[in-house]
Amino acid sequence: MSKEMLEIKNLKTSFRIKDNYYAAVDDVTLTLNKNEILGIVGESGSGKSALAFSVMGLHNRAKIEGNILFKEHDIANISPSKLNKLRGEAMAMIFQDPLTALNPLMIVGEQISETLILHKKEMSQKQRKEKVIDLLNKVGIPMPEHVYGQYPHELSGGMRQRIIIAIAIANKPELLIADEPTTALDVTIQAQILDLIKTLKDDIDAGIILITHDLGVVAEMADRVAVMYAGQIVEIADVHTLFDNPLHPYTRSLLNSVPNTQEGQEELHVIQGIVPSLSKLPREGCRFAARIPWIDDSAHEENPVMHEVAPGHFVRCTCHNHFHFPDESKEDSTHGIS
Numbered sequence: 401m402s403k404e405m406l407e408i409k410n411l412k413t414s415f416r417i418k419d420n421y422y423a424a425v426d427d428v429t430l431t432l433n434k435n436e437i438l439g440i441v442g443e444s445g446s447g448k449s450a451l452a453f454s455v456m457g458l459h460n461r462a463k464i465e466g467n468i469l470f471k472e473h474d475i476a477n478i479s480p481s482k483l484n485k486l487r488g489e490a491m492a493m494i495f496q497d498p499l500t501a502l503n504p505l506m507i508v509g510e511q512i513s514e515t516l517i518l519h520k521k522e523m524s525q526k527q528r529k530e531k532v533i534d535l536l537n538k539v540g541i542p543m544p545e546h547v548y549g550q551y552p553h554e555l556s557g558g559m560r561q562r563i564i565i566a567i568a569i570a571n572k573p574e575l576l577i578a579d580e581p582t583t584a585l586d587v588t589i590q591a592q593i594l595d596l597i598k599t600l601k602d603d604i605d606a607g608i609i610l611i612t613h614d615l616g617v618v619a620e621m622a623d624r625v626a627v628m629y630a631g632q633i634v635e636i637a638d639v640h641t642l643f644d645n646p647l648h649p650y651t652r653s654l655l656n657s658v659p660n661t662q663e664g665q666e667e668l669h670v671i672q673g674i675v676p677s678l679s680k681l682p683r684e685g686c687r688f689a690a691r692i693p694w695i696d697d698s699a700h701e702e703n704p705v706m707h708e709v710a711p712g713h714f715v716r717c718t719c720h721n722h723f724h725f726p727d728e729s730k731e732d733s734t735h736g737i738s
């Protein structure tokens with residue numbers, strides 16, 4: 401397997417609400433390898449974006465603790481000038497909504513040029529324009545010379561997302577974070593954009609963190625998957641293991657809530673309840689316990705930690721050993737458990 405290029409250690413990102421700080425990312429430890437796509441999945445509010453923004457150094461009011469080690473820097477403790485140099489050059493982000501991420505008053509060619517002006521000062525104007533055309537070609541924009549002079553509102557959603565991707569890859573970043581990159585797009589366009597991201601992974605040899613709530617996207621794209629619940633990683637494994645042998649009750653519930661036409665599934669499992677709001681998150685014990693009340697309290701660890709159940713497969717809390725869905729008998733519940 402390829403080399404580790406990002407190491408997140410015990411990351412805690414807290415937001416101030418009234419007089420207290422509450423952790424939206426709570427003791428997250430993760431690594432990302434070169435030329436790897438790490439999918440991060442979880443319901444809305446589980447802390448995926450707060451994690452991504454922490455890595456990009458985009459939170460200016462949050463309290464960040466722990467370490468984010470990347471290219472001999474610790475992004476959790478870095479000066480703003482060093483951070484600015486890293487951002488847009490060695491690391492870049494693709495945002496969810498391509499329309500709000502672009503400047504409506506500037507032609508797209510100039511918006512892509514801007515990042516080159518900032519980070520490749522030695523380039524002449526002519527070289528820059530050639531590079532932008534080259535980037536537009538690379539992200540599959542037809543008639544790039546023409547599109548260079550167009551405004552964002554003249555382009556479709558899919559084309560705009562390609563422009564965002566062109567900006568993100570302009571300086572060949574080593575680390576790319578894509579936060580729900582296709583959520584705002586039609587299904588057919590989604591597939592094209594995901595294909596593009598996959599191709600670019602090899603092309604620029606980047607490590608990619610792909611944040612999504614769509615398990616289909618993860619299955620299609622990711623090499624490894626981290627499942628996040630209430631600010632914590634509850635399970636992490638390579639993509640095949642995660643889908644073939646999911647262990648944490650939350651992972652199993654997520655997978656069971658996806659329609660599966662192949663196995664003639666008749667009923668979907670609904671995960672009762674919602675991710676609690678930040679100030680109401682349980683901070684002690686198993687954070688998922690309240691959503692599986694039919695599982696005995698004694699099944700949960702007092703202070704759940706990650707257990708390596710097989711090489712590279714980590715699960716939080718021992719409750720997975722005792723978990724079953726309400727409509728399953730305990731004997732049936734070992735499905736998928738090694």
Ligand SMILES: Nc1ncnc2c1ncn2[C@@H]1O[C@H](COP(=O)(O)OP(=O)(O)OP(=O)(O)O)[C@@H](O)[C@H]1O
Nearest residue numbers: 415424442443444445446447448449450451677678
């Ligand atoms: N700037 C902020 N100030 C206060 N609370 C915040 C802030 N940003 C996020 N939160 C809270 O932190 C928690 C995690 O939010 P986050 O956006 O990271 O979740 P998410 O998993 O990315 O959800 P989604 O898929 O909806 O984007 C939520 O409870 C959210 O309300």
